[in-house]
Amino acid sequence: MSKFQTSIHEYLETLPLQTFNRLYQKPATCLAIFRLLPPLGKQIIMSSLYVDTPIPVTDMKLWFKESAGLMKQKEAMQRLKALHIFSEERGNYAMNATFLEQFRNALTGGGNSQSFGLATSTPDKHHVDIAFLDDYATKQWEAILHFMVGTTEGRPPCKGVLNLLGRSGLMTGGSDVSSHADSMDARDFASQMARQDFGVPKITHKGFQFLLQDINTQVWAFLLQYLNMAESLNMDLVEVLTFFFQLGSLELGNDYSSETLTPTQTHLLEDLKAYGIVYQRKRGSRRFYPTRLATTLTSGTPVMLGSHTNATKLAAAAAVRKGEEEEGDDHGFIILETNYRLYAYTDSPLQIAVLNLFVHLRDRFPNMVTGVITRDSIRRALTKGITAEQIITYLTAHAHAQMRKHTPVLPLTVVDQIRLWEIEKNRLRPVQSWLYSDFGRQQDFESTLEYASELGVVLWSNQKRRLICITTEGHQAVGSYVRKLIIRQKEQAQQAQQARQQHQQQHVPSIAS
Amino acid sequence: MVKAVKGVVVECDTSVKQIILGLNEKGKFIIEDLDDTHVFVDASCIEQLRFDIDEILNENTYNVEESK
Known part of the structure; x- marks a missing residue:
């Protein structure tokens, strides 16, 4: 049972240097990746951010105490190197120039700030508040989850979502169409829609595991699947990733202009709307709102989204009491x-x-x-x-x-x-194997056992009863070894017999003479 | 002469081992009884064996849901 990829780190580390260099051109991306790093990684970056010359490896070691500290440093540097933030050259650590420049920009607010999203200059006539956005995000996201567990609550998710569910292996198509033909409720309608792609969607092992994850992990798992899909759809990976990271740095409750987005990103916006990650009043609107799902993407704090109805109730309660701590209890x-x-x-x-x-x-x-x-x-x-x-x-x-x-x-x-x-x-642990038995001589058994244990293919053995169980992988090697043993034994027996015969022949004439 | 037989080594706890021995009375599938926690059986019977053992263990558990 394969686990689906949920961590953005693992995904990022598979990308080549070129992609990183393009990613780091946006200050928002640099900041987002920085936020995703463990504390020590952050510390190292902050310490060396305004050091203009490469840092000798030996110097950096001085920052850490003893072996335990050095172990951690090694770990952290490995991560940073995998993300191509640092590279090691001739005993020096050098920070990626693009990252350095853009991250400084991110911190000091220099350079082109558009990567953090352009806030709209005019007030929205149809302004929406945070409670509404929370409600919207929950509704959209839960619609997907509802669909997965097969409740008929809410409307079925759109085709893009169904497609993603299918591709990610969270749901599969069942071949049995006739059993679903009884009534045409919302769910069946959705299955009808999806049928051209992957038959009647049915939740898979992975899907069940997915349901039990916390919402932040779920969102990332979804987005990573989207990234995998984007590659096959000829969407530019860097633009997609940049947009995800940009969303992570937006502020909840503010509206942002969608005019600066590239065509790919506009297309992306449409899809993210379906997941409830962003809100747009109508298609083609010039402004969009990030929801809580978006703004917590890179923060690492859990998303405090209650159930749909709880969230609305809570929002109402919070509006009256203005109490933040209540929200935590709802979890x-x-x-x-x-x-x-x-x-x-x-x-x-x-x-x-x-x-x-x-x-x-x-x-x-x-x-x-x-x-x-x-x-x-x-x-x-x-x-x-x-x-x-x-x-x-x-x-x-x-x-x-x-x-x-x-x-x-x-x-x-x-x-x-x-x-x-x-x-x-799992009280039974069966392993496919071959049982070797009836060894003629103890020494044959012992040498076979020794050979097989060297290969590491012995599952079980018993000295007294001369029995060995060998894995299927080891069968060929051990089998030919045993065959050789037998042949050698036969040869030896033949030689012995010949010797005996010769001996007898020598012996016979001597009697005759 | 050395013999090699294809099959499945089943590792299990001793109680399950006894159940397997009991099941073997009905239909012979054990090729070699290895020791208390291992038995060498025919590869084709594994699924059936799993099912049978599950049945027997189920009979021996108290069921809360029925006792409503």
């Missing part, structure tokens, strides 16, 4: 007891659908659902390819504020039991 809604009972304070069909993946839900009330985690419900999830670790992470991430007062957050008994259920599913 958790699950209470899990030591008796495996689970209470989820949510009315979002999406969250209920996700919970339904691994919880046996019992009752539903206007503001909560109750359920119980059972062996069967966990096993159902496991067969769908969800791992115990993912379930535990999800429960921890969404634990109610009351639960957070305890350490550990989740009851240990339940966590352990979930892990045990997973192990129980």
Whole structure:
């Protein structure tokens, strides 16, 4: 089961130097990449930003204490080198010239500032506030997730999204069309639309794993898929990436002009609208608003988007109280007891659908659902390819504020039991192999075993019973070794016999004489 | 003379091993009983074996959902 790529770092590190040099031409990109770095990486960059000559490797080592510090320095430098921010030449670390210049620009506000997005100069007649944007982003994003879990809530996502879901392997087409032909509800309509591309979409193992991730990871996973797709669509990778990073540096609640965007980026804007990452009042409008999904892309802080209805309620509440801390509380809604009972304070069909993946839900009330985690419900999830670790992470991430007062957050008994259920599913560990038996002599067995263990292909062996299990990969080598042994043994036997015969022949005449 | 047989080495815990031995009474699929935690079986029976063991283990668990 392959994991989908979720980290932008891994993706960036696969890009060639040329791409980086073009990326670094935008101050916004430099800043965004800087924000994505670990603290030590940032520290190194900041320390050497205004040093105009290359820094000798030995000098930089002096910044760190002892071996532990040097290990960390090595790690950090490796990252920086992979991102082509630093290069090592003749014992000196040199910072990428483009990065250096543009990052200075980003910090001091010099150069061409358009890469941070051009704020519109005229006020918007149809200005929208943050609450609206949050609502919009949640609605769009959850529409996609809803579609994935197969709830009929909301309208089906547009074709671009369906296409992306299919290509990313989060959903696949099922060949069984007839079973879906009963009623034409919204979901079936969406499947109809998508059918030309990949049949009836069905959620895959990867899709289930995707659902349990936090929203920031989900957005990045989506965008990375988009990047992969962009290459095949002949879209310029640098422009797409630049735009993503630019979005990350925009300010929530402000409107930006779409006039400075390149044609590729305008096209991109259309697609991002569908994901709820940006908002545009109507197609071709001269201004766009980034939503919270966009502005938290590079910040590393979790996106505080509650369920759709919670967000609106919360926005209303926040408007009255102007309290920020309430927003944090909204994040958790699950209470899990030591008796495996689970209470989820949510009315979002999406969250209920996700919970339904691994919880046996019992009752539903206007503001909560109750359920119980059972062996069967966990096993159902496991067969769908969800791992115990993912379930535990999800429960921890969404634990109610009351639960957070305890350490550990989740009851240990339940966590352990979930892990045990997973192990129980894998009680058989079968390995394809060949069994070698009936070794004639102990020495043959021993030399074969020695040879096979040198190759590292022994799965199991028993000295007394002269049995060896060899992996299928090792079978050919070990087989020919054994054949050689047998031939040699035969030859030896023949030689011995000949010798005996000769001996006898010599012996016979002597008697006769 | 040395013999090589193709099959599957199954590693399992001792209780599952006993279940496998029990199942072997019905249809012979074990090629060689190796030790307490290993058994060498016919490659074609693995899926069936998995299913059977699951069934037997399921019978031996208390089910909360039914006890409503």
